[in-house]
Amino acid sequence: MMKFKDVLFCTTAFVPVLSGxxxxxxxxxxxxxxxxxxxxxxxxxxxxxxPNIDRLAQAGVLFTNAYCSAPLSGPSRASMFTGHTSHEIGLARNNVPMPDSLRATTLGVLMQHAGYECAYAGKWHVHTASIPDREFGFSVLHPHTDHGLAEASVAFLEREHTRPFFLVVGFDNPHNICEYARxxxxxYGNLPELSQDEWPGLPLNFSRHPYDADVITYEQSLNYSTYPTRHYSPDDWxxxxxxxxxLVEKVDAEIGKIVDIIDRRNLWKNTVIIFTSDHGDGVGAHQWNQKSALYEEVVNIPLIVTLPGKKNAGKEMPQLVNAGVDFFASVCDWADIPLPGGLYGVSFKSLVESADPEQAHQPYVVIETxxxxxxxRGWALRTPRYKYVLYDKGNYREQLYNMEDDRGEMRNLALEKNYREVLQQHRAYLGEWMRRHRVAQIRPEVHLIPE
Incomplete structure:
Protein backbone atom coordinates (compact mmCIF):
# COMPACT_ATOMS: atom_id res chain seq x y z
CA MET A 1 0.00 0.00 0.00
CA MET A 2 1.07 3.61 -0.41
CA LYS A 3 2.61 5.17 2.68
CA PHE A 4 1.59 8.56 3.93
CA LYS A 5 2.59 10.44 7.06
CA ASP A 6 0.38 11.55 9.90
CA VAL A 7 -0.89 15.00 9.12
CA LEU A 8 -1.28 18.28 10.90
CA PHE A 9 -4.41 20.23 10.02
CA CYS A 10 -4.46 23.97 9.52
CA THR A 11 -6.89 26.29 7.84
CA THR A 12 -4.74 27.10 4.83
CA ALA A 13 -2.63 24.10 3.93
CA PHE A 14 -1.92 20.44 4.40
CA VAL A 15 1.35 19.95 6.30
CA PRO A 16 2.90 16.47 6.67
CA VAL A 17 4.43 15.45 9.99
CA LEU A 18 7.45 13.20 9.74
CA SER A 19 6.67 10.75 12.52
CA GLY A 20 4.28 7.83 12.64
CA PRO A 51 -20.34 -9.50 -16.14
CA ASN A 52 -18.30 -6.53 -14.92
CA ILE A 53 -20.24 -5.87 -11.75
CA ASP A 54 -20.02 -9.63 -11.24
CA ARG A 55 -16.22 -9.33 -11.47
CA LEU A 56 -16.30 -6.91 -8.57
CA ALA A 57 -18.52 -9.29 -6.60
CA GLN A 58 -16.15 -12.18 -7.31
CA ALA A 59 -13.24 -10.08 -6.04
CA GLY A 60 -15.04 -8.58 -3.06
CA VAL A 61 -17.71 -8.82 -0.40
CA LEU A 62 -21.39 -8.47 -1.34
CA PHE A 63 -23.86 -7.01 1.16
CA THR A 64 -27.39 -8.31 0.64
CA ASN A 65 -29.08 -5.88 3.04
CA ALA A 66 -27.68 -2.50 2.04
CA TYR A 67 -30.11 0.41 1.92
CA CYS A 68 -29.98 3.94 0.59
CA SER A 69 -30.26 6.78 3.08
CA ALA A 70 -33.07 8.33 1.03
CA PRO A 71 -34.67 7.11 -2.23
CA LEU A 72 -33.96 10.26 -4.23
CA SER A 73 -30.67 11.28 -5.85
CA GLY A 74 -29.92 14.62 -4.17
CA PRO A 75 -30.80 13.58 -0.60
CA SER A 76 -29.07 10.21 -0.97
CA ARG A 77 -25.85 11.74 -2.27
CA ALA A 78 -25.96 14.51 0.33
CA SER A 79 -25.93 11.80 2.98
CA MET A 80 -22.98 10.03 1.33
CA PHE A 81 -20.80 13.13 1.26
CA THR A 82 -21.82 14.87 4.50
CA GLY A 83 -22.40 11.87 6.78
CA HIS A 84 -25.72 13.34 7.93
CA THR A 85 -29.24 12.19 7.20
CA SER A 86 -30.48 14.52 4.49
CA HIS A 87 -33.56 15.75 6.33
CA GLU A 88 -31.69 16.93 9.41
CA ILE A 89 -29.52 19.26 7.29
CA GLY A 90 -32.31 20.60 5.07
CA LEU A 91 -31.45 18.56 1.95
CA ALA A 92 -34.58 16.40 1.77
CA ARG A 93 -35.31 17.35 -1.85
CA ASN A 94 -33.36 17.60 -5.08
CA ASN A 95 -31.68 20.83 -6.15
CA VAL A 96 -31.25 22.32 -2.66
CA PRO A 97 -27.82 23.95 -2.05
CA MET A 98 -25.67 22.53 0.72
CA PRO A 99 -25.49 24.77 3.81
CA ASP A 100 -22.19 26.67 4.00
CA SER A 101 -21.71 25.35 7.54
CA LEU A 102 -21.17 21.82 6.16
CA ARG A 103 -18.75 22.54 3.34
CA ALA A 104 -15.59 22.33 5.46
CA THR A 105 -16.44 18.83 6.74
CA THR A 106 -17.64 17.15 3.56
CA LEU A 107 -15.97 13.84 2.72
CA GLY A 108 -13.69 15.14 -0.02
CA VAL A 109 -12.37 17.93 2.19
CA LEU A 110 -11.64 15.51 5.03
CA MET A 111 -9.92 13.10 2.66
CA GLN A 112 -7.84 15.87 1.13
CA HIS A 113 -6.70 16.97 4.59
CA ALA A 114 -5.80 13.36 5.37
CA GLY A 115 -3.36 13.37 2.48
CA TYR A 116 -5.47 11.93 -0.32
CA GLU A 117 -5.51 13.07 -3.91
CA CYS A 118 -9.25 13.49 -4.47
CA ALA A 119 -10.76 13.33 -7.96
CA TYR A 120 -14.39 13.33 -9.06
CA ALA A 121 -15.86 12.19 -12.38
CA GLY A 122 -19.54 12.22 -13.38
CA LYS A 123 -22.76 12.88 -11.51
CA TRP A 124 -22.61 14.87 -8.27
CA HIS A 125 -26.14 16.27 -7.70
CA VAL A 126 -25.43 17.94 -4.33
CA HIS A 127 -27.02 20.13 -5.57
CA THR A 128 -25.63 20.89 -9.04
CA ALA A 129 -25.46 18.06 -11.57
CA SER A 130 -21.66 18.39 -11.88
CA ILE A 131 -19.42 19.13 -8.93
CA PRO A 132 -17.66 22.50 -9.11
CA ASP A 133 -13.92 22.11 -9.68
CA ARG A 134 -11.72 22.47 -6.59
CA GLU A 135 -14.74 22.61 -4.31
CA PHE A 136 -15.71 20.04 -1.70
CA GLY A 137 -12.13 18.78 -1.78
CA PHE A 138 -12.21 17.32 -5.31
CA SER A 139 -10.57 18.07 -8.63
CA VAL A 140 -13.01 17.46 -11.48
CA LEU A 141 -12.07 14.90 -14.11
CA HIS A 142 -15.34 14.83 -16.05
CA PRO A 143 -18.76 16.52 -15.86
CA HIS A 144 -22.16 14.89 -15.41
CA THR A 145 -22.49 12.72 -18.50
CA ASP A 146 -21.84 9.04 -19.07
CA HIS A 147 -20.24 9.87 -22.43
CA GLY A 148 -16.48 9.67 -21.88
CA LEU A 149 -16.83 9.19 -18.12
CA ALA A 150 -15.17 5.79 -17.97
CA GLU A 151 -12.38 6.96 -20.27
CA ALA A 152 -11.63 9.99 -18.07
CA SER A 153 -11.52 7.73 -15.03
CA VAL A 154 -9.23 5.26 -16.81
CA ALA A 155 -6.85 8.12 -17.74
CA PHE A 156 -6.66 9.10 -14.07
CA LEU A 157 -5.91 5.52 -13.03
CA GLU A 158 -3.22 5.22 -15.72
CA ARG A 159 -1.23 8.03 -14.12
CA GLU A 160 1.44 7.59 -11.49
CA HIS A 161 0.32 8.88 -8.10
CA THR A 162 2.65 9.98 -5.32
CA ARG A 163 -0.16 9.98 -2.76
CA PRO A 164 -3.05 7.62 -2.07
CA PHE A 165 -6.05 8.64 -4.14
CA PHE A 166 -9.80 8.81 -3.60
CA LEU A 167 -11.58 8.56 -6.95
CA VAL A 168 -15.37 8.92 -7.27
CA VAL A 169 -16.99 7.74 -10.52
CA GLY A 170 -20.67 8.70 -10.71
CA PHE A 171 -22.61 7.12 -13.57
CA ASP A 172 -26.08 8.33 -14.53
CA ASN A 173 -27.53 5.06 -15.82
CA PRO A 174 -29.82 3.20 -15.41
CA HIS A 175 -31.52 6.52 -14.58
CA ASN A 176 -32.40 6.92 -18.27
CA ILE A 177 -35.44 4.75 -17.54
CA CYS A 178 -37.04 8.03 -16.42
CA GLU A 179 -36.69 9.49 -19.91
CA TYR A 180 -37.95 6.26 -21.43
CA ALA A 181 -41.11 6.30 -19.29
CA ARG A 182 -41.79 9.90 -20.34
CA TYR A 188 -26.74 8.61 -23.97
CA GLY A 189 -28.31 7.01 -27.00
CA ASN A 190 -31.42 4.91 -27.50
CA LEU A 191 -31.31 1.15 -27.02
CA PRO A 192 -32.18 -1.63 -29.44
CA GLU A 193 -35.53 -3.24 -28.66
CA LEU A 194 -35.85 -6.88 -27.77
CA SER A 195 -38.76 -8.76 -29.28
CA GLN A 196 -41.80 -9.17 -27.06
CA ASP A 197 -41.11 -12.83 -26.39
CA GLU A 198 -37.72 -11.81 -24.94
CA TRP A 199 -39.18 -9.34 -22.44
CA PRO A 200 -38.91 -10.46 -18.82
CA GLY A 201 -42.02 -11.55 -17.00
CA LEU A 202 -43.80 -9.59 -14.32
CA PRO A 203 -42.49 -9.75 -10.74
CA LEU A 204 -44.35 -11.92 -8.24
CA ASN A 205 -45.32 -8.78 -6.33
CA PHE A 206 -46.64 -6.98 -9.41
CA SER A 207 -50.04 -6.36 -7.81
CA ARG A 208 -50.44 -4.02 -4.87
CA HIS A 209 -51.89 -5.72 -1.82
CA PRO A 210 -55.15 -4.31 -0.34
CA TYR A 211 -53.49 -2.97 2.83
CA ASP A 212 -50.73 -0.99 1.12
CA ALA A 213 -50.46 2.70 2.07
CA ASP A 214 -53.04 4.59 0.02
CA VAL A 215 -50.92 7.76 -0.02
CA ILE A 216 -48.70 6.11 -2.63
CA THR A 217 -51.56 6.08 -5.13
CA TYR A 218 -52.31 9.67 -4.18
CA GLU A 219 -48.73 10.71 -4.94
CA GLN A 220 -48.98 9.02 -8.34
CA SER A 221 -52.04 11.08 -9.13
CA LEU A 222 -50.26 14.36 -8.31
CA ASN A 223 -47.34 13.99 -10.69
CA TYR A 224 -48.00 12.53 -14.13
CA SER A 225 -44.53 13.48 -15.40
CA THR A 226 -42.84 11.36 -12.75
CA TYR A 227 -45.38 8.53 -12.81
CA PRO A 228 -46.63 8.22 -16.42
CA THR A 229 -47.05 4.48 -15.83
CA ARG A 230 -50.31 4.65 -13.85
CA HIS A 231 -52.30 3.12 -16.70
CA TYR A 232 -49.66 0.75 -18.04
CA SER A 233 -50.84 -2.64 -19.26
CA PRO A 234 -48.96 -5.77 -18.16
CA ASP A 235 -47.09 -5.76 -21.48
CA ASP A 236 -46.17 -2.09 -21.00
CA TRP A 237 -44.60 -3.09 -17.71
CA LEU A 247 -29.76 0.22 -19.27
CA VAL A 248 -28.14 -1.67 -16.40
CA GLU A 249 -26.19 -3.69 -18.96
CA LYS A 250 -25.17 -0.46 -20.68
CA VAL A 251 -23.65 1.00 -17.53
CA ASP A 252 -22.09 -2.37 -16.68
CA ALA A 253 -20.13 -2.19 -19.94
CA GLU A 254 -18.77 1.22 -18.89
CA ILE A 255 -17.84 -0.10 -15.45
CA GLY A 256 -15.95 -2.86 -17.26
CA LYS A 257 -13.51 -0.28 -18.64
CA ILE A 258 -12.61 0.71 -15.09
CA VAL A 259 -12.29 -2.88 -13.90
CA ASP A 260 -10.02 -3.55 -16.88
CA ILE A 261 -7.57 -0.80 -15.89
CA ILE A 262 -7.64 -2.05 -12.29
CA ASP A 263 -6.60 -5.43 -13.73
CA ARG A 264 -3.93 -4.02 -16.04
CA ARG A 265 -2.27 -1.95 -13.32
CA ASN A 266 -2.94 -4.50 -10.60
CA LEU A 267 -4.56 -1.87 -8.44
CA TRP A 268 -6.30 -4.66 -6.54
CA LYS A 269 -3.23 -4.99 -4.31
CA ASN A 270 -3.55 -1.61 -2.58
CA THR A 271 -7.08 -0.34 -3.33
CA VAL A 272 -10.47 -0.49 -1.65
CA ILE A 273 -13.18 -0.50 -4.33
CA ILE A 274 -16.77 0.26 -3.35
CA PHE A 275 -19.66 -0.19 -5.77
CA THR A 276 -23.21 0.91 -5.02
CA SER A 277 -26.14 3.00 -6.28
CA ASP A 278 -27.89 6.05 -4.84
CA HIS A 279 -31.30 4.30 -4.79
CA GLY A 280 -33.29 1.75 -6.77
CA ASP A 281 -36.33 1.76 -9.05
CA GLY A 282 -39.74 0.15 -8.64
CA VAL A 283 -39.17 -1.98 -11.76
CA GLY A 284 -42.90 -2.77 -11.84
CA ALA A 285 -43.15 -4.21 -8.33
CA HIS A 286 -46.51 -3.05 -6.90
CA GLN A 287 -46.90 -1.41 -10.35
CA TRP A 288 -44.45 1.28 -9.30
CA ASN A 289 -41.81 3.08 -11.34
CA GLN A 290 -39.26 5.60 -10.16
CA LYS A 291 -38.19 6.13 -6.56
CA SER A 292 -39.49 7.97 -3.41
CA ALA A 293 -41.75 5.12 -2.23
CA LEU A 294 -40.25 2.86 0.42
CA TYR A 295 -40.75 -0.42 -1.44
CA GLU A 296 -37.85 -2.86 -1.19
CA GLU A 297 -37.00 -2.52 -4.89
CA VAL A 298 -36.57 1.23 -4.38
CA VAL A 299 -34.55 1.30 -1.16
CA ASN A 300 -32.50 -1.95 -1.25
CA ILE A 301 -29.40 -1.23 -3.34
CA PRO A 302 -26.22 -3.01 -4.45
CA LEU A 303 -23.16 -2.78 -2.21
CA ILE A 304 -19.93 -4.56 -3.11
CA VAL A 305 -16.63 -3.84 -1.36
CA THR A 306 -13.30 -5.24 -2.53
CA LEU A 307 -10.36 -5.14 -0.16
CA PRO A 308 -6.66 -4.80 -1.03
CA GLY A 309 -5.38 -8.12 -2.28
CA LYS A 310 -8.98 -9.27 -2.87
CA LYS A 311 -9.17 -10.44 0.72
CA ASN A 312 -12.42 -12.31 1.47
CA ALA A 313 -13.27 -12.44 -2.24
CA GLY A 314 -16.68 -13.85 -3.09
CA LYS A 315 -18.17 -13.60 0.40
CA GLU A 316 -21.74 -12.45 1.12
CA MET A 317 -22.76 -10.54 4.23
CA PRO A 318 -26.33 -10.17 5.60
CA GLN A 319 -25.65 -7.30 8.03
CA LEU A 320 -27.66 -4.09 7.71
CA VAL A 321 -25.87 -1.14 6.11
CA ASN A 322 -26.99 2.41 5.35
CA ALA A 323 -25.07 3.22 2.18
CA GLY A 324 -25.24 6.94 2.96
CA VAL A 325 -24.12 7.66 6.52
CA ASP A 326 -22.33 4.31 6.91
CA PHE A 327 -20.43 4.83 3.65
CA PHE A 328 -19.15 8.18 4.96
CA ALA A 329 -18.07 6.56 8.24
CA SER A 330 -16.38 3.67 6.43
CA VAL A 331 -14.29 5.84 4.11
CA CYS A 332 -13.20 7.89 7.12
CA ASP A 333 -12.28 4.63 8.84
CA TRP A 334 -10.12 3.43 5.94
CA ALA A 335 -8.44 6.83 5.74
CA ASP A 336 -7.86 6.90 9.52
CA ILE A 337 -9.99 10.04 9.92
CA PRO A 338 -11.89 10.47 13.21
CA LEU A 339 -15.61 10.69 12.53
CA PRO A 340 -16.71 14.32 13.02
CA GLY A 341 -18.86 15.03 16.05
CA GLY A 342 -22.61 14.70 15.68
CA LEU A 343 -22.45 11.93 13.07
CA TYR A 344 -23.97 8.50 13.68
CA GLY A 345 -22.79 6.44 10.72
CA VAL A 346 -21.42 2.96 11.50
CA SER A 347 -18.35 1.87 9.56
CA PHE A 348 -18.57 -1.46 7.73
CA LYS A 349 -14.76 -1.74 7.42
CA SER A 350 -14.44 -4.36 10.16
CA LEU A 351 -17.31 -6.37 8.65
CA VAL A 352 -15.59 -6.56 5.28
CA GLU A 353 -12.25 -7.41 6.85
CA SER A 354 -13.69 -10.20 9.00
CA ALA A 355 -16.26 -11.46 6.45
CA ASP A 356 -18.03 -13.14 9.35
CA PRO A 357 -21.78 -13.29 8.57
CA GLU A 358 -22.47 -13.76 12.30
CA GLN A 359 -20.57 -10.67 13.43
CA ALA A 360 -22.76 -8.26 15.37
CA HIS A 361 -23.18 -4.89 13.71
CA GLN A 362 -26.12 -2.53 14.23
CA PRO A 363 -29.70 -3.40 15.25
CA TYR A 364 -31.43 -1.40 12.53
CA VAL A 365 -31.04 1.07 9.68
CA VAL A 366 -33.51 3.78 8.65
CA ILE A 367 -34.42 5.17 5.24
CA GLU A 368 -36.30 8.47 5.06
CA THR A 369 -38.24 9.97 2.17
CA ARG A 377 -42.93 12.06 4.17
CA GLY A 378 -42.06 8.54 5.23
CA TRP A 379 -39.60 6.29 7.02
CA ALA A 380 -38.59 2.65 6.68
CA LEU A 381 -36.82 0.91 9.55
CA ARG A 382 -35.15 -2.40 8.72
CA THR A 383 -34.14 -4.88 11.43
CA PRO A 384 -32.57 -8.29 10.69
CA ARG A 385 -35.97 -9.96 10.29
CA TYR A 386 -38.58 -7.23 9.80
CA LYS A 387 -39.18 -4.02 7.92
CA TYR A 388 -41.38 -1.32 9.43
CA VAL A 389 -42.71 1.42 7.15
CA LEU A 390 -44.46 4.58 8.27
CA TYR A 391 -45.91 7.39 6.16
CA ASP A 392 -47.05 10.65 7.68
CA LYS A 393 -50.65 10.47 6.45
CA GLY A 394 -53.34 8.30 4.87
CA ASN A 395 -54.99 4.92 5.33
CA TYR A 396 -52.73 1.97 6.20
CA ARG A 397 -49.84 4.35 6.71
CA GLU A 398 -48.14 1.74 8.93
CA GLN A 399 -46.62 -1.36 7.34
CA LEU A 400 -44.79 -4.32 8.87
CA TYR A 401 -43.26 -7.12 6.80
CA ASN A 402 -41.38 -10.31 7.61
CA MET A 403 -38.39 -9.98 5.29
CA GLU A 404 -37.41 -13.62 5.63
CA ASP A 405 -40.75 -14.91 4.34
CA ASP A 406 -42.12 -11.91 2.42
CA ARG A 407 -39.37 -9.90 0.76
CA GLY A 408 -41.95 -8.85 -1.82
CA GLU A 409 -43.97 -7.05 0.89
CA MET A 410 -47.39 -8.52 0.19
CA ARG A 411 -48.70 -9.20 3.73
CA ASN A 412 -48.98 -6.22 6.06
CA LEU A 413 -48.44 -7.68 9.54
CA ALA A 414 -49.13 -4.32 11.23
CA LEU A 415 -52.84 -5.26 11.06
CA GLU A 416 -52.42 -8.59 12.83
CA LYS A 417 -52.74 -9.07 16.60
CA ASN A 418 -50.05 -11.75 16.72
CA TYR A 419 -47.44 -9.18 15.66
CA ARG A 420 -48.44 -6.47 18.10
CA GLU A 421 -45.29 -6.83 20.21
CA VAL A 422 -43.05 -6.75 17.13
CA LEU A 423 -44.88 -3.65 15.89
CA GLN A 424 -44.41 -1.87 19.22
CA GLN A 425 -40.69 -2.68 19.27
CA HIS A 426 -40.21 -1.23 15.79
CA ARG A 427 -42.19 1.87 16.71
CA ALA A 428 -39.86 2.32 19.68
CA TYR A 429 -36.77 1.94 17.46
CA LEU A 430 -38.08 4.56 15.05
CA GLY A 431 -38.95 6.90 17.90
CA GLU A 432 -35.39 6.56 19.19
CA TRP A 433 -34.00 7.32 15.74
CA MET A 434 -36.30 10.33 15.27
CA ARG A 435 -35.16 11.84 18.56
CA ARG A 436 -31.50 11.34 17.67
CA HIS A 437 -31.91 12.97 14.27
CA ARG A 438 -34.25 15.73 15.42
CA VAL A 439 -37.22 14.81 13.23
CA ALA A 440 -39.88 17.48 13.69
CA GLN A 441 -43.21 16.11 14.85
CA ILE A 442 -46.62 17.29 13.63
CA ARG A 443 -47.01 19.24 16.88
CA PRO A 444 -46.19 18.40 20.52
CA GLU A 445 -49.40 16.53 21.22
CA VAL A 446 -49.55 14.75 17.81
CA HIS A 447 -46.64 12.38 17.18
CA LEU A 448 -45.87 10.93 13.77
CA ILE A 449 -45.60 7.42 15.23
CA PRO A 450 -48.99 5.95 16.26
CA GLU A 451 -49.54 5.45 19.99
Missing part, protein backbone atom coordinates in the same frame (compact mmCIF):
# COMPACT_ATOMS: atom_id res chain seq x y z
CA UNK A 21 4.06 6.63 9.03
CA UNK A 22 0.77 4.98 8.14
CA UNK A 23 -0.31 2.86 5.21
CA UNK A 24 -3.43 4.19 3.57
CA UNK A 25 -5.20 2.39 0.70
CA UNK A 26 -6.41 3.98 -2.48
CA UNK A 27 -10.20 4.17 -2.58
CA UNK A 28 -12.31 3.95 -5.75
CA UNK A 29 -16.02 4.65 -5.35
CA UNK A 30 -18.26 3.65 -8.27
CA UNK A 31 -21.89 4.71 -7.91
CA UNK A 32 -24.68 4.20 -10.43
CA UNK A 33 -28.06 5.95 -10.35
CA UNK A 34 -31.38 4.18 -9.75
CA UNK A 35 -30.12 0.59 -9.69
CA UNK A 36 -32.05 -1.81 -7.50
CA UNK A 37 -30.11 -4.48 -5.60
CA UNK A 38 -31.56 -7.32 -7.66
CA UNK A 39 -30.45 -5.82 -11.01
CA UNK A 40 -27.24 -7.85 -11.16
CA UNK A 41 -26.65 -11.30 -12.56
CA UNK A 42 -24.34 -12.16 -9.64
CA UNK A 43 -27.39 -12.32 -7.34
CA UNK A 44 -29.19 -14.76 -9.63
CA UNK A 45 -31.21 -12.43 -11.85
CA UNK A 46 -31.40 -14.14 -15.25
CA UNK A 47 -33.13 -11.15 -16.89
CA UNK A 48 -29.95 -9.06 -16.82
CA UNK A 49 -26.30 -9.81 -17.61
CA UNK A 50 -23.71 -7.78 -15.65
CA UNK A 183 -41.41 8.98 -24.02
CA UNK A 184 -38.22 11.05 -24.43
CA UNK A 185 -34.97 10.27 -26.20
CA UNK A 186 -32.38 8.72 -23.92
CA UNK A 187 -29.49 11.10 -23.13
CA UNK A 238 -42.76 -6.02 -19.29
CA UNK A 239 -41.29 -3.66 -21.90
CA UNK A 240 -40.33 -1.20 -19.16
CA UNK A 241 -38.51 -3.95 -17.27
CA UNK A 242 -36.74 -5.06 -20.43
CA UNK A 243 -35.45 -1.54 -21.16
CA UNK A 244 -34.46 -1.04 -17.53
CA UNK A 245 -32.29 -4.14 -17.55
CA UNK A 246 -30.74 -3.10 -20.88
CA UNK A 370 -40.01 13.06 0.96
CA UNK A 371 -41.73 12.22 -2.31
CA UNK A 372 -40.16 13.87 -5.34
CA UNK A 373 -42.26 16.96 -6.12
CA UNK A 374 -44.81 15.61 -3.62
CA UNK A 375 -46.05 16.28 -0.09
CA UNK A 376 -45.64 12.92 1.67
Missing amino acids: AKELPNIIYIVTDQQTASAMSCVGNTDVHT GQNLP RRYRSLYFR TFDKGIT
